[in-house]
Amino acid sequence: MSIKKSLAVKSLIEHSKKLSEDNDGLDILEYTVTKRNGGKGVGSRQMNTFNIKAINTLNSIINNIKQLYDSLPANNKGFTFSNSTYYSSRQISIQNIFNLDKYRRNISPSRSKITPDVVNLVYQYVNNHSVSISIPRRRSSGLTDVVSVRHFTNTKKYIYKKLKNDHPDIKLKNAKFHKLCPKTYVKPKKWTDMCNVCVAGKKVIKTRASGINQDLDIILQQENAIREYEEHIQLANKQRASSVYYNRTSISDLFFCLITKTNGEIKRRYYNYMSRFLAYNSKYTVNCLTKLINSDYISNYKNVYLWSDAGTHFRSNEYIYEVFETILKKFTLKTFYLNYFLECYGKGDVYGHFGVLAKWFYEIENTRNILTFEELIKSFKDKVSEQASIYKVTSKEIGYYFIEYEGQDRSTPINSMVVKNLRTCLSFHICKTEKKLKLCPLSTMDLRDYRSIKVKTESVLDERKKNSSSQKNQSFLDKDHGTKF
Structure with a gap:
């Protein structure tokens, strides 16, 4: 060598x-x-x-x-x-580097010194995604100082991803970005933190209620702040009482969180079946569920575990009949398990998703008015594409889908499987060999805890009204219902 x-x-x-x-x-x-x-x-x-x-x-x-x-x-x-x-x-x-005199240590770009241009760019982005408020703070001497802080309108993670997406060549780590964010930029704890008058007014009222002796000038300032706060609340109440606030178009949004496991890898997809028809019944749920099971995403899965809350459109004799009779006969190779959550347990995937939708809805509404139902769905799809571009992934990896539900067919009768003491049971399963419905009072997947029961089927005419949202309104307020499996 x-x-x-x-x-x-x-x-x-x-x-x-x-x-x-x-x-x-x-x-x-x-x-x-x-x-x-x-x-x-x-x-x-x-x-x-x-x-x-x-x-x-x-x-x-x-x-x-x-x-x-x-x-x-x-x-x-x-x-x-x-x-x-x-x-x-x-x-x-x-690299054949054997220099004896001019040795320079190799420093990683992430550990290199941050230039003033990068610092100014960080300040610019956090300033664009925050609002300024003034908070009065009382000193031990009794004097009150007004401190100016800024509340973030987006998370620091979102701002950092936005910065990296707009400037891909910048050498800046997430931890360094958090250190560069000024301490006067804080995360709001509630929506009222975004309003100067609401924050200052509530704090002044608490100060006056404490009964602390103060100077006459400070008392006059507090009275002016309280008066301004009361006028602000009255104006906000008038706006809420107006037709602009209450005549918003209502829609139905039935949400499914599809959780799949393949070769040890768990994936989540979120399907929103939005409808202009205000149909909060089991038929709406079963129709959307059938479309989802018929899709290619779960065609290769044999076991389907349905989990939902105990709402009337999920926990009903009609829903049990449709799952274990209609859907089971259509998908004979699959085995279905029906389970219900106790209230506030195990629904993080569902209600966490609705929190994301609410945030997206307010962000879109702050930039423009949503006038049609089609525009609402398109706005949500555009938001998914925006998130995909920020995180540099495909829209499929984000996993949000928005589908329009066109309505129900009322010509077919309502079929139901009458289960005695339905509300006392949380788990249901039908045994294909015995062809009997089994249930359990606990939410469990252990079939040894299930017991067989006798049920009877009933059929009545569907006389439910087909309510639709008004088309003359100029804005939308989404109604949320959710399940996952």
Whole structure:
């Protein structure tokens, strides 16, 4: 193996060969570099005397050793170094860098010094995604100072992703971005934090109620602040009482959270079946559920576990009949399990999704009016594309789908499977071999806890009204219902 060596390295190797009587000289070289009184002592004396040239000479020798040996054989020869030292020296030796004088430490771009331009850019982005408010704070002396703070309108993670998406070449880590955010920029705890008058008015009322003796000027300032706050509340109540607020168009949004597991990998997809018809009944749920099961996403799955809350459109005799009769006959190769949540338990995936939808809806409404039902669905789809571009993934990986539900067919009768004491049971399953419905008072998947019951089916005419949302209204207020499986 031919190696380009510096003069110092060549001289050391030649002297090692002479001392070893024309052998390769590796034994003497190992002793010089690795033994306590040899190379280690030389290295310590070099560090103590701050002889930069000698330090670089020793580093160059070590780099040549790394080029001669791999990590394990070098350790067996007696050379002691860490993995990071070995790989960095190996990289330098591959590049044939053996400079003895102008050694510069290789610094990662993420650890490099942040330039003022990057700091100003961070300030600009956090300023664009925040609003300014003034908070009065009382000192121990009794005087009141007005402190200006800013509340974020988006999360820091969202702002950081937006910054990286707009400036992909910038070298800035998420942790460094959080450190650069000024401490006066805080996350709002509630919606009233976005309003200066609401925040200041409530704090002044608490201060007056505490009964602390204050100066006359401060009392006059507090009275003016309370008067302004009361006028602000009256104006807000008038706006809510107007037709602009209450005549918003209502829609139905039936949401399914599809959780699949393939080869140990868990994925979540969110399906929203939106309808201009205000149909909060089991037929609406079953129709959307049938369309979802008929899709290609779950065609290869044999076991389907349905979980939902105990709403009337989920926990009904009609819904049980449609699941274990209509849907089961249509998908004979699948096994269905029907379970219900106790209130406020296990529904994080569902209600967390509605929180995201509410946030998107307010963000869209702040920029423009949503006048039609089709425009609402398109706005949500555009929001998904925006999130995908920020996180640099596809819209399919985001996993949000918005589908229009066109309505129900009222010509068919209402079929129901009458279950005695339906509300006392939380789990249902039909045994294909026995062809009997089994139930359990607990939410469990252990079939040993289920017991068989006798049921009867009933059929009545569907006389329910087909209510639709008014088309003359100019804005939307979404109604949320959800289930997951």
